[in-house]
Amino acid sequence: MPSLQCWWSHGWFLLFPFMLSVLLLDSYMVFVCRLILPSVSCRFRCPGPGMFQCSFTGLVFVVDQEAELLYNTVQWDESLLQSAGKMAAGPLFNIHCPEDAVCELYLPHRETEDALPSEGLLSVVHITDDGMSFLKPLEITDTHVIVKVSHLSAFGLVWLGEMLQRLFNNKKPICAQVLLFLRPPDRDIQILDVFLLPSNLPLSEVSEQQKADHITLPSACKLIVDQRYSVLSASEKFEIQPEFAEFYLNYGPNFPPTFMVFLTPNTETLTVMVKDEDGTEVWKCKVLLPSPKRGTGQSSLPADDNFQAEERLRAVRAEFIQRVSDTVLNQLLDKLLEGGVFSDEEMKSARTKSTADKARDVIDSVIGKGNEASSFMISALCQLDPCVSRELSLR
Structure with a gap:
């Protein structure tokens, strides 16, 4: 087909x-x-x-x-x-x-x-x-x-x-997934969260709750419900907590990490393994940790509050035009009108255009109105579309 x-x-x-x-x-x-x-x-x-x-x-x-x-x-x-x-x-x-x-x-x-x-x-x-x-x-x-x-x-x-x-x-394994999320550094300590979850749980459900970067890796494995598993690193002697954890069918609403790997400063790569209680390896992967130099697949725009809002919008202009939906654009126009950033005439003019032209018109007009208008738009976009805002590093 x-x-x-x-x-x-x-x-x-x-x-x-x-x-x-x-x-x-x-x-x-x-x-x-x-x-x-x-x-x-x-x-x-x-x-x-x-x-x-x-x-x-x-x-x-x-x-x-x-x-x-x-x-x-x-x-x-x-x-x-x-x-x-x-x-x-x-x-x-x-x-x-x-x-x-x-x-x-x-x-x-x-x-x-x-x-x-x-x-x-x-x-x-x-x-x-x-x-x-x-x-x-x-x-x-x-x-x-x-x-x-x-x-x-x-x-x-x-x-x-x-x-x-x-x-x-009879204790047959089910299809599962191993998900890794790297937390931002805190006091020179970085934590790699390891999740053992059933494979039919959407990744988006887990990632929305994490203030961390998802590391894309082959995640498929087979695990047995209620059996104990451990996480080990073949690269270095990292501290890992807990020592063992049971795999259970967690479909939310909360997703706490199954294991935490405490990384040493400047760690760039490590090999993570999951073993069952008999010591049999059920999953293994080499992990390349994201860093500011390599990037994480998202926009490299600084999230610093001191970075001028109009400069932040200008830096993500092309991505905004490509990613924002027509529905969000119309809601954003309503917000800009309510906030006094756009006049009624500007709002009506933008609505008549195609999605890409509408997005181009909105962001160019707001940037041209200065830092205060740009800051208002960023705040409104974060409220209306957290997903795109995160992808553009505007949150």
């Missing part, structure tokens, strides 16, 4: 349309990320019938017409699951589609291939204002559980109760 990768504002989306005629590069798509701890909210406009996969969450939507999708993760009610003899097997997604265009939903799972044949153990829960129901999967692939849907609300994967899961799975 043909595919198309489209970039919009914050991430990649994979589109798998039913018909080649849907493959239009100028299809209208909107993807907005905003910080609502502990979850990331997403808006996506499907240009027509097809299959659309979100690169942040792994969700796949099958729609039969043009539609707008709104979705975010919400917290599980553990007492509700326990009363039904179930346990969470993935995040709980709250999904809405005003057009009722979604006919099938693919929820990402983290089960290994040998665990999938256990029929009846894995199902989909559907939670509405009327209560909780369980949907039998149409199919379980290597990566997703597929269900038919008639109306949307909250959907999530669940297993049979913990005792039954242990009995049927």
Whole structure:
């Protein structure tokens, strides 16, 4: 089936349309990320019938017409699951589609291939204002559980109760991920946070809570729930806490690090290993630590308060034009009008332009109005779109 990768504002989306005629590069798509701890909210406009996969969450939507999708993760009610003899097997997604265009939903799972044949153990829960129901999967692939849907609300994967899961799975490993975040230096000490998490937990859910840089590495591994693991470094004798930690299915809302590696000053590289309680290596990777000289893949713009706001905007002008969405631009124009930065005529003139021209007009006009106006825009953008603000180092 043909595919198309489209970039919009914050991430990649994979589109798998039913018909080649849907493959239009100028299809209208909107993807907005905003910080609502502990979850990331997403808006996506499907240009027509097809299959659309979100690169942040792994969700796949099958729609039969043009539609707008709104979705975010919400917290599980553990007492509700326990009363039904179930346990969470993935995040709980709250999904809405005003057009009722979604006919099938693919929820990402983290089960290994040998665990999938256990029929009846894995199902989909559907939670509405009327209560909780369980949907039998149409199919379980290597990566997703597929269900038919008639109306949307909250959907999530669940297993049979913990005792039954242990009995049927016989301590089989699940697909997991090792995530590394490097904290900013504090008193000449740097801490590398190591997270052991199920693979179907979106990275964005974890990264939004970290005041640290995510280090992109091959993260896939297989871990056993409730088994103890340790983290070691092959490079140097770093202090690592705790010595051992159990791996458990954490789907939020809070994500504390599983391990902390206390780095020595000027550390540039290290090799991190994860071992099980028998000493068997389950994950190993060489880590190149980001530094101011090498950069972290984000804007190198200083976040110093003394750095003039208009200079900060000028330094990120090109990236702002490329990354900001039309929705955020319209909200930003409202803020600039309310704050007296733009006149009514300037605001109306900017709204008539295409997204790129609108972004170019907004940032050039604000820079031309000086430091106070630039400072106001930075503050408004951080409020309206924390994701882009962070990418531009404006936060």
